[in-house]
Amino acid sequence: MTRLTRWSAAELAARIHAQDITAVDVARAHLDRIAAVDPALHAFLHLDGEVALAAAAAVDDGLRRGNPPASPLAGVPLALKDVFTTVDMPTTCGSRMLQGWQPPYDATVTRRLREAGVVIVGKTNMDEFAMGSSTENSAYGPTRNPWDLDRVPGGSGGGSAAAVAAFEVPLAVGTDTGGSIRQPSAVTGTVGVKPTYGGVSRYGLVAFSSSLDQGGPVARTVLDAALLHEVIGGYDPLDSTSIDAPVPPVVQAARAGAAGDLTGVRVGVVTQFSGDGYQPGVLRAFEVAVSRLRELGAEIVEVSCPSFNHALPAYYLIAPSECSSNLARFDGMRYGLRVGDDGSRSAEEVMSLTREAGFGPEVKRRIMLGTYALSAGYYDAYYGQAQKVRTLILRDFAAAFERVDVLVSPTTPTTAFRIGERVDDPLAMYLSDLCTIPANLAGNAALSVPAGLSDDDGLPVGLQVMAPALADDRAYRVAAAYEVARDGADGGPLAQRVPDLEVIGR
Ligand code: GLN
Numbered sequence: 001m002t003r004l005t006r007w008s009a010a011e012l013a014a015r016i017h018a019q020d021i022t023a024v025d026v027a028r029a030h031l032d033r034i035a036a037v038d039p040a041l042h043a044f045l046h047l048d049g050e051v052a053l054a055a056a057a058a059v060d061d062g063l064r065r066g067n068p069p070a071s072p073l074a075g076v077p078l079a080l081k082d083v084f085t086t087v088d089m090p091t092t093c094g095s096r097m098l099q100g101w102q103p104p105y106d107a108t109v110t111r112r113l114r115e116a117g118v119v120i121v122g123k124t125n126m127d128e129f130a131m132g133s134s135t136e137n138s139a140y141g142p143t144r145n146p147w148d149l150d151r152v153p154g155g156s157g158g159g160s161a162a163a164v165a166a167f168e169v170p171l172a173v174g175t176d177t178g179g180s181i182r183q184p185s186a187v188t189g190t191v192g193v194k195p196t197y198g199g200v201s202r203y204g205l206v207a208f209s210s211s212l213d214q215g216g217p218v219a220r221t222v223l224d225a226a227l228l229h230e231v232i233g234g235y236d237p238l239d240s241t242s243i244d245a246p247v248p249p250v251v252q253a254a255r256a257g258a259a260g261d262l263t264g265v266r267v268g269v270v271t272q273f274s275g276d277g278y279q280p281g282v283l284r285a286f287e288v289a290v291s292r293l294r295e296l297g298a299e300i301v302e303v304s305c306p307s308f309n310h311a312l313p314a315y316y317l318i319a320p321s322e323c324s325s326n327l328a329r330f331d332g333m334r335y336g337l338r339v340g341d342d343g344s345r346s347a348e349e350v351m352s353l354t355r356e357a358g359f360g361p362e363v364k365r366r367i368m369l370g371t372y373a374l375s376a377g378y379y380d381a382y383y384g385q386a387q388k389v390r391t392l393i394l395r396d397f398a399a400a401f402e403r404v405d406v407l408v409s410p411t412t413p414t415t416a417f418r419i420g421e422r423v424d425d426p427l428a429m430y431l432s433d434l435c436t437i438p439a440n441l442a443g444n445a446a447l448s449v450p451a452g453l454s455d456d457d458g459l460p461v462g463l464q465v466m467a468p469a470l471a472d473d474r475a476y477r478v479a480a481a482y483e484v485a486r487d488g489a490d491g492g493p494l495a496q497r498v499p500d501l502e503v504i505g506r
Contacts, residue, residue, distance in 0.1 A: 004029040006496065009076045009170040009224040016075035019063055023056035023075030027119050030077045034121070034168045042143050043153075043163040045082050046089050047122035052077065055119045062117075072227050072251075074117030078171040079163045082123035083130055084215070085204040086110050093206050094126040094138035094156075097358035098336040107204020108236045109173055109215050116231045121169060124159030128360045129327065130180055130208045132156050133432035136423055137362045144419070145188060146498050147459055151416040154184030154432070160218045161188040165498055171228050172218040177209050178315055179412070179436030181216050182448040186411035186462025189450045189494050191225045191479070193217050194436075196469045197443035198243035200229075201236035209322035210241075212315075212440045220495040222449060222480040226254035229472070245470065248445075253473035257480025262296040265478060268303035268404035273435045279414040281454030285461040286410045289451040292485045293408070293478070303400045303407060307392035311438045314393070316430060317373045317386035318441070323363075324370030330358065365426065394442045401468045406478050409435045411448040411462030435464055445472035449479040450494045452486065460494065 004012070004026055015021045031049050038044055059075040069075070085091050085103035092098045106114070113120060127137035135143045135158030143158045145151040146166035153162040157174035161184035164172050174181040176194035185192025193216045200215040207213060217228035233247040269290060274283055294300050332338040332354030333347070340353035359367070373382040400407055412432055422429040439446035444466060451463035463482065467475040487493050 005033045005167040007170065008221050009073060009219065010221070010227060012076050012170060013069070013073055016059070017063065017069045023059040023119060024053060026075060027052050027056040027077055027121065030121060030169055037166055037168065040144065040149060041146060041162050041166055042141060043124055043159040043166065043168060044079065044122045045092060045094070045125050045140055045159065048089055049121070051088055052119050052121040055114070055117070059117045059119070069117060071116035071118070071231055073171070073231055075119060076171060077119045077121050077169045078113060078173065079122055079124045079160055079169045080110065080120055081126055081157050081160050081172065081174045083126060083175055083206050084109050084173065085206070086120070086123065089123055091123065091206065093130070094128045094140060095358065095360070095363070096139040096337060097330050101336040103204070105204060108201035108238060109232045110204060112232050118231065124157070124163055124172060126159055127156035128363050129206070129323070130156040130175055130177055131323070131362050131366055133179070133183060133429050134417070134422065135159060136419065137360055139360055142419055145416045147189065148416065151418055151459070152187070154187040154416065156180040157184045157218070161185050161190050161192065164188070164190045164218050164220060165495065167498070170220060171224060173215055173228070173232060174218050175205060175213055175215050176440065177212045177214070178319060178440050179433035181218060182436045182446060182462065182464060183412045183432055185218060185448045187416035187460060189460030189498065191219045191222055191447065191449050193225050193229060193447040194439060194445065195229060195233060195472055196243070196445045198241050199247065199472065200233050201239040201242050203236055203238040207326040209319040210326065211322060212319060220493070222257070222476060222483050223251070223254045225447070226250040226476050243470070248470060248473040250473050250476045253477040254480040257477035258484050260296060260481050260484045262293060262298040262478065262481050265298045265406070266404040267293050267298045267300050267478065268400055268407045269300060270308065270407050270409045271302050271304045272306070272308045273409035277413055277431065278410065279454065279456065281456030282410050282414060282461050285451050285454055286463065289463045289482065289486070290408065292489065293482060296481050296485055298478070301404060303404060305396035305400055305438070307389060307396045308438045310389045311393055311441055312430060312434055314386040314389035315437045315441060316369070317382050318390065320366040320370030321373045321383050322370070324367045324374065327363065327367055330355065362426070390441045393438050397438070397442045397444055397468070406474055407466040409464045411435060411464040415454050415457055415459035415461060439466050444469045445475050447475050447479055449483060452490060452494060
């Protein structure tokens with residue numbers, strides 16, 4: 001394998017900007033790596049070497065002419081979850097409904113990446129319309145976990161996480177509505193961040209549940225995630241829920257954290273997230289992570305957030321309700337697929353045939369659940385109640401953050417499960433997001449940082465760090481300090497230990 005692909009985004013950018021290596025060579029090395037391993041992984045739905053090499057050449061040209069790099073990540077390759085619109089590549093959201101659809105505009109995230117000189121190499125696989133926890137709901141087939149090809153890479157952003165974990169790209173962008181950045185990151189040994197709601201523009205992000213959806217970084221190091229966060233984050237007048245405030249100083253926080261001192265930082269361990277249903281090896285890895293935080297000087301306290309027990313059911317009313325409304329736009333008239341339009345049928349019949357053929361079973365389940373929850377006579381009992389639970393969760397977070405600076409928990413109750421293991425059991429699938437959903441419902445910042453391997457199956461475990469809204473930098477500082485301590489104890493970065501896919505010959 002070309003060693004270039006093992007470098008972090010920060011290292012690659014430094015060498016490119018110093019003109020030790022060219023962005024074109026970096027892009028080529030990653031495209032070669034993708035060609036070698038993606039047949040086994042299927043992380044990408046769409047690859048565009050030409051677009052990537054042209055973007056890389058533009059960065060090299062600018063540097064040769066003596067221009068300063070457009071951003072700290074100029075020239076670095078990146079993969080985009082196939083839920084962000086791109087004018088020069090299709091956007092399918094993992095659905096047959098949007099097969100071959102070419103959007104007429106770039107998402108704000110896409111535009112900011114291009115302006116920053118980041119080299120977009122392609123679009124990554126995902127559960128259909130971001131509904132799922134395993135990437136098995138993609139209409140284009142599952143992605144495999146580079147740590148064990150018989151296992152899922154999590155979801156819905158399994159393609160982005162697998163691509164970063166397998167050294168196909170150093171960076172990716174995902175979206176997190178209930179955990180779709182953090183849970184895949186946890187089970188692939190990558191860093192995944194859900195910024196504060198409103199921190200990254202949703203313009204051009206195909207909507208699933210608008211009050212929860214949030215784009216964010218996937219990387220192999222905390223610093224790389226922070227660098228990407230600053231490129232994609234910040235106010236956007238095109239998104240009505242975008243926060244009109246400066247991006248929290250996450251790069252500065254990641255650098256400060258790397259000094260490895262958490263003296264005076266109060267860390268709360270959420271008592272609700274342990275016990276039955278949690279894999280023993282995950283809980284042991286979490287305990288070790290907490291003891292490292294203590295060794296770094298943090299003060300550890302237990303914090304009870306009783307409403308978190310109701311987060312999952314509330315989410316499965318709110319998210320499907322919003323989805324049933326958002327997905328009404330896929331009617332066979334405006335985008336993508338149209339079925340049965342032979343002149344003999346009414347518009348309603350064509351819509352119905354198109355939706356029958358275009359949506360997979362999980363999307364249909366969510367639309368039915370949401371339509372039911374919003375229907376007259378049930379609205380107050382279901383949707384209304386769920387919104388009240390959401391308020392209680394906000395209050396639990398507010399009370400906790402009076403006592404502590406950040407909250408920690410395992411990111412997900414188990415390590416990566418086997419492909420096929422949970423497809424027939426939606427509830428088991430939904431439980432993957434038990435620990436990540438509260439931060440979506442409350443809108444605050446949360447990330448997952450690799451916390452070593454579980455001692456019962458040798459697979460990656462994630463440490464979740466949650467911070468108050470607009471205090472994303474706190475989570476970065478704690479995660480960066482933890483990362484240094486973990487690598488010191490483990491004898492090197494966890495991500496570098498992913499099995500070499502060429503060697504295992506798959
Ligand atoms: N797995 C959760 C769901 O299926 C979360 C998905 C997401 O964050 N997009 O809804």
